[in-house]
Amino acid sequence: MKDFIPPSVRARLRSLRLLSRRAVGTHGIGLHNSRSRGAGLEFAQYRAYEPGDELRQVDWKLYARSDRFFVREAERESPLAVWLLIDATASMNQCDAARPDWSRLDAAKALAACVAELALRQGDRFGLIALREDGVRLVAPATGARQRDRLWLELHALSAQGAWPAAQRLRPLWERIAAGDLVLMLGDGFDDGSDEGAVAIAERLASARREVLSIRILTAEERDFPFRGGYRFRDPETGEELLGDGAALRDEFLVRFAAARKALDARLDASGIRHTEYVLDEALDLPLRRLFGARDMAEPA
Secondary structure, rough: OOOOHHHHHHHHOOOOOOOOEEEEEEEEOOHHHOEEEEEEEEEEEEOOOOOOHHHHOHHHHHHHHHOEEEEEEEEEEEOOEEEEEOOEEEEHHHHOOOOOEEHHHHHHHHHHHHHHHHHHHHHHHEEEEEEEOEEEEEEEEOHHHHHHHHHHHHHHHOOOOOOOOOHHHHHHHHHOOOOOOEEEEEEEEOOOOOOOOHHHHHHHHHHHOOOOEEEEEEEEHHHOOOOOOOEEEEEEOOOOOOEEEEEHHHHHHHHHHHHHHHHHHHHHHOOEEEEEEEEEEOOOHHHHHHHHHOOOOOOOO
């Protein structure tokens, strides 16, 4: 089975950790903010015994030395549930002429595999929801190597087709994604602007106390618009076509495209959604480092 993660990217993932502001047990900033006190494996501190504490937590050796009861507290991680929401509509088949074997969907799959690897390493649960016109494909969150294999099989089988799913097909999102879960949305970020489009879904999840992050996947040709001469531009989801000269259209396209991205960013910012962009000619882990890496960490070439 094809490895979605190049060796160089896998090596750089070792310095990243998933972070969430809303994980259960959150009281500040830390490893996905999910540390809680209790009986665990990693020793944290002593505290005075209180009625109701379990006797097995009492440090009897310390009692013998001090004649006082102390309880050993440990830090335990509250497992985070990470949902990978992939846009699998027809527009995700787009790629650049310079690299026709690397589509938006390919990038989304590889980024999802990277995040699953981070979650696996941390002992967090991870699952998948793929969205396309014919419905929702779902892998419920779990952890462990078998869950990673299950996710990879689903990613290998996933293809992009059709338009955005109708509202009634989105019920699993509201039924399965729980408060405190971390949701990473992977897609082009653009839709028809309806109340059930990608951005509207992100806003609704965020308002319902889900920690939502977004990676907008763009082609290099969208960023640069390098076309010259006559072109037929076609919307892969609606079939609408535009005939025109690439050079003549370039300036207007870049201005309007920048304005559309700025408007989307403003909506995400207003809902407290962390977001970044990934362009298909960039290093795969770059958007993950922007979301989860140290601010002073150098970006990969």
